[in-house]
Amino acid sequence: MARQLLQRVGRCVKATIIVMIVTWHLFFLLIRNPLDLWDDAIKQWLVQQQLWQDDPPTPEQEDARYNLRPAYRFLDELTHRYAQTTGTEQRWVMFTPPLARRAPFLAVRLEFADGSQVVVPSDNEPPDPTDFLRIGGWQIRKLEDVIMDLPSTRGAANPEWPMWEAYIRWRVRHWKKNYADTDREPVRVVLLKRIIEFPGPFEPPNRYASGESEELLSFSPEGKLLP
Amino acid sequence: MTGLLYPWWVLVRFWTVPIRAESLAAFRIALATTILLAQFTGLGWNMQLCCTGDDPLIPSSTRDAWLARSGRICLLRGPVSLPLLGEWLPDRIFGSYFKPTRQALENWCPAKWAEAWREWGERPENIQLLFRVYLLSLGMVLIGLRTRLMTLVALLLAATFNNRMVELLNGGDSLFRLGLYYLMLSPAGATWSVDAWLRDRWQSTALPQPWTRPRYIEPWSVRLMQIQIAFMYLFTGLTKLADVRPDAQWGWWRPRGDWLDGNALYWVLNDVALTRWSFAQFPVPLFACKLLTWGTLLFEIFFPLLVLFRWTRGMTLLAGVALHLGILLTMEIGWFSQVTLCWYLLFVPGERLAAWLHRMLGRTPTAPE
Numbered sequence: 232m233a234r235q236l237l238q239r240v241g242r243c244v245k246a247t248i249i250v251m252i253v254t255w256h257l258f259f260l261l262i263r264n265p266l267d268l269w270d271d272a273i274k275q276w277l278v279q280q281q282l283w284q285d286d287p288p289t290p291e292q293e294d295a296r297y298n299l300r301p302a303y304r305f306l307d308e309l310t311h312r313y314a315q316t317t318g319t320e321q322r323w324v325m326f327t328p329p330l331a332r333r334a335p336f337l338a339v340r341l342e343f344a345d346g347s348q349v350v351v352p353s354d355n356e357p358p359d360p361t362d363f364l365r366i367g368g369w370q371i372r373k374l375e376d377v378i379m380d381l382p383s384t385r386g387a388a389n390p391e392w393p394m395w396e397a398y399i400r401w402r403v404r405h406w407k408k409n410y411a412d413t414d415r416e417p418v419r420v421v422l423l424k425r426i427i428e429f430p431g432p433f434e435p436p437n438r439y440a441s442g443e444s445e446e447l448l449s450f451s452p453e454g455k456l457l458p
Numbered sequence: 459m460t461g462l463l464y465p466w467w468v469l470v471r472f473w474t475v476p477i478r479a480e481s482l483a484a485f486r487i488a489l490a491t492t493i494l495l496a497q498f499t500g501l502g503w504n505m506q507l508c509c510t511g512d513d514p515l516i517p518s519s520t521r522d523a524w525l526a527r528s529g530r531i532c533l534l535r536g537p538v539s540l541p542l543l544g545e546w547l548p549d550r551i552f553g554s555y556f557k558p559t560r561q562a563l564e565n566w567c568p569a570k571w572a573e574a575w576r577e578w579g580e581r582p583e584n585i586q587l588l589f590r591v592y593l594l595s596l597g598m599v600l601i602g603l604r605t606r607l608m609t610l611v612a613l614l615l616a617a618t619f620n621n622r623m624v625e626l627l628n629g630g631d632s633l634f635r636l637g638l639y640y641l642m643l644s645p646a647g648a649t650w651s652v653d654a655w656l657r658d659r660w661q662s663t664a665l666p667q668p669w670t671r672p673r674y675i676e677p678w679s680v681r682l683m684q685i686q687i688a689f690m691y692l693f694t695g696l697t698k699l700a701d702v703r704p705d706a707q708w709g710w711w712r713p714r715g716d717w718l719d720g721n722a723l724y725w726v727l728n729d730v731a732l733t734r735w736s737f738a739q740f741p742v743p744l745f746a747c748k749l750l751t752w753g754t755l756l757f758e759i760f761f762p763l764l765v766l767f768r769w770t771r772g773m774t775l776l777a778g779v780a781l782h783l784g785i786l787l788t789m790e791i792g793w794f795s796q797v798t799l800c801w802y803l804l805f806v807p808g809e810r811l812a813a814w815l816h817r818m819l820g821r822t823p824t825a826p827e
Contacts, residue, residue, distance in 0.1 A: 249678055252643065253473070256682050264693045272711075308551040315529040316539055316546065318617045318635035323694035325629055325794075328715030330722055334731035360730045361738035365790045370504050370626035372731065374515065377625045390523040394625075397515050401507075429728040429737075432721055432747075437738040439730065 260321070263310045267322035270307070277303070333428045337375040338444070339402045341417040350444075351406055352425065360427050360439040374398075379424055381447055386456055395422075396454030403452045419457065422447040473681060476674035478808025480815075483602070483650035485683070488800040489637045490600035493616070496634065496793040497593060501619055501626065505589065508623050510582035516623055518580050525621060532621040533614060534579030534588065537567040544572075585622075592619060599641070602651020606642060613638040630794035636686060637800065644679030650815075672812065680804055687801045688762035695758030698722070717755050720748030732789050754781060765805060775802055 265273065277283035277299055278291070284298040314320045336356035342348045355372040357363035378398050382389055399420050406417075424445045430438035449457040508515045518535065525531075525538045529548070537543035544567065547560040567575070578584055592615035598608035616635050620627055647653035654673070698717040716722040724747040728737045742750075757777055764774040779799060786795035803811070 249676070253678050253682065257685070260686065260689050264689055268693060268697050305551065312529045312548070312551055316531060316541075317639055318531075318613065318620070318632075319639050320632055321689070321693070323629070323690045324697055325694055326722065326726055327694075327697045328717055328722065330716045330725040331729055331731075332725065334729055336731065355731065357730055357736070359736075361736050363730075363736055365734050367499070367790070369628070369790050369792050370500055373628060374508070374625045391520045393517045394515065394520050397513060397517055400513055401515055404513075427730055429725065429730070432724050432744050436741040439736075439738070 259310050259313060259319075262306055263314055263321045264323075266307055266310070267320075268324065274303075331429075333426050335379060336425045336427070337379050338423040338425050339399070340421040340423055341403070341406060342419040342421065343415045344418050345415070347415070349406075350423065351402060356425065356427075360441060361437045378422075379447070385448075395448075396450070396456075399450045399452070399454040417452045420450045420452055422450065473678055475677065477677045477680060478812065479645065479648035479673040479675045480650065480808035480811040481804050481806055482644055482646055482675065482680055482808075483648065484803040484806070484811050485637070485800060486602065486605070486641055486646040487600055487650065488803055489634070489641070489797070490596050490612075492793060492796050492800055493612075493634050493638075494593065494596045494600065496630070496797075497589075497596070500792065501623055502589065502593075504623070504626060505585070508626065510585050516625060518622075521622060522576075524624075530621045531614070531617045532579075533618040534585060534622055536572040536576040536579065540567075543567040588615065589619065591615060599638075599646075602647040602653050605647030605651055605653050606645075609638055609642040609646065613642055628792055628794060630792045630797050633690075633794070633797045633801070637683075637797070640679060640683045640686065643682070645675045648675050649673040672808075683801065683804050684765075687798075687804070688765065691758045691761035695755060695761075698755055699759065717751060720751045723747040723751040723754070727788060732791060734788055734790050750784075753777075757781060771805060775805055778802060 274283060281292075281295045282297050282299045283303075284292045284295045284300055286300070288295070336353045338350055338352045338356065340348055340350045352358075353372075353375055355365075355368050355375065357365070378395060381395075382391065384392075385395075386392055399422070403417060403420060424447055426441070426443040426445070428440040428443075430436060451457055509518075521532060521535050522538070525535055526545070529539045529546070531539050539546055542563060543565075545564050547564060552560060579588075592612065595608045595612040595615060598604060599612055613635065616638055620631055620635065649671075658671070698715070700711050700713045700715075716725060721744075724742075724744060727733060727742060727747070730736065757774070761774060761778070764770045779802065782795035782799050785791070
């Protein structure tokens with residue numbers, strides 16, 4: 232009898248836990264997905280509907296009927312933190328519009344003491360955009376996308392800045408390894424963003440325009456930022 | 459059951475009627491295999507360059523502020539964001555509520571130990587050791603030995619290495635982690651696993667072999683995974699459909715952009731940073747690009763609806779397989795397509811998967827328990 236009662240209690244506890252887990256996950260998916268994609272738009276809409284007050288409120292928010300900001304912020308932070316900690320991030324944004332009309336590639340220009348220079352493109356940049364085959368290399372492309380997106384805070388004040396310095400040193404090492412027979416030493420390394428523009432839908436398919444190149448930053452070969 | 463209660467009855471059945479365990483087992487095996495292969499060709503391949511070399515591209519010190527700020531876990535960087543051991547119930551969420559209770563549930567790891575832990579995680583030999591443990595845990599998930607525990611270990615280490623080298627990741631890695639997370643919640647070792655084989659051996663030797671014996675599980679974990687993948691398609695489709703920004707005529711949600719005018723696929727296939735080969739080598743007619751663009755958009759937005767009904771499910775899954783094989787063939791974006799296709803196994807009835815396996819093994823299935 233006692234055993235049966237215990238079994239029944241056990242089943243009830245298990246069922247309750249399962250209902251809680253399922254409810255939480257459905258709630259999480261319903262909250263996190265729209266907030267990940269349209270956070271700003273939802274906030275703007277709430278302001279328009281007089282349901283949002285910043286702290287302190289802006290003049291147009293002073294007549295708000297209700298203030299949903301505390302509840303919104305709580306749900307946003309809670310689900311965001313849960314996603315980050317458990318590795319269940321949502322934010323499904325593959326190939327969202329507007330789609331790219333040009334592809335940027337990271338390159339470095341090595342400048343030598345004798346005044347000569349050489350541009351070393353990324354391994355991911357096709358030498359001929361009308362004729363190539365790519366297998367692998369997508370992870371280094373992702374890293375180079377991050378490096379290309381320069382942070383506003385540079386140097387020691389940015390804890391992530393050593394990544395930019397390490398990238399420069401790697402490119403110099405890589406060049407030296409490929410040209411081991413040369414006695415030239417680079418004195419300055421310039422980070423470049425090289426652009427390849429795609430042909431429009433009604434243009435000939437081989438009309439890729441390459442060549443535009445933007446100087447991002449200059450470094451010493453050891454990775455120190457130069458003025 | 460008819461009338462007003464019918465939808466309720468369907469909903470209750472959806473969440474409660476036991477289902478065959480083979481779909482979940484096939485997902486477990488396919489996912490673990492895919493993650494293992496991805497590690498060999500991805501993070502494992504770039505580990506020396508980015509993490510363990512003399513001058514790594516991603517120095518370990520660059521992680522700490524970001525990990526603490528974002529609440530992510532990396533066992534190579536100490537107890538940051540780990541429940542109980544580190545700070546995991548921040549003021550940003552809870553404000554001043556339950557402050558004493560929260561403080562009592564945080565930072566159990568003393569600062570000196572945390573520092574020693576961080577130093578341990580900086581040494582290349584320790585990083586390599588942990589990576590081997592990660593691969594081993596994935597192998598255990600694959601064969602289904604101590605399945606739930608090994609899935610938890612694999613999930614923790616996946617987060618560790620993904621957050622250590624986050625700059626190298628894409629959506630495929632998110633799907634890896636999501637898969638491991640849901641597997642951890644589910645009875646993934648119920649069949650087609652060493653766990654099931656051992657359980658059968660201990661219980662009775664008279665029962666048929668676990669490979670041929672039907673097993674049933676509670677459906678809720680599989681349902682959550684199906685809903686997760688449906689959400690992925692729905693929201694990625696919705697973001698393609700509309701630009702969300704102020705518009706005088708439409709307000710905030712105006713349908714417009716490359717996906718509606720049909721040129722999206724043309725631009726994607728022309729993106730020389732992502733494609734396997736040049737569009738100029740194999741040009742696709744514009745009308746075909748438009749049809750494929752609109753087809754993809756419709757597939758993504760209506761996937762949750764189409765996959766709900768038995769008579770449209772098969773065709774929807776076949777369309778999805780074609781879509782992802784197309785992406786795999788034309789785009790170099792890592793393991794995204796392969797891992798997404800693993801999730802499709804959750805929509806295939808366990809009976810059908812078991813029948814395929816029996817056909818392959820040349821055996822006849824036994825009657826249900």
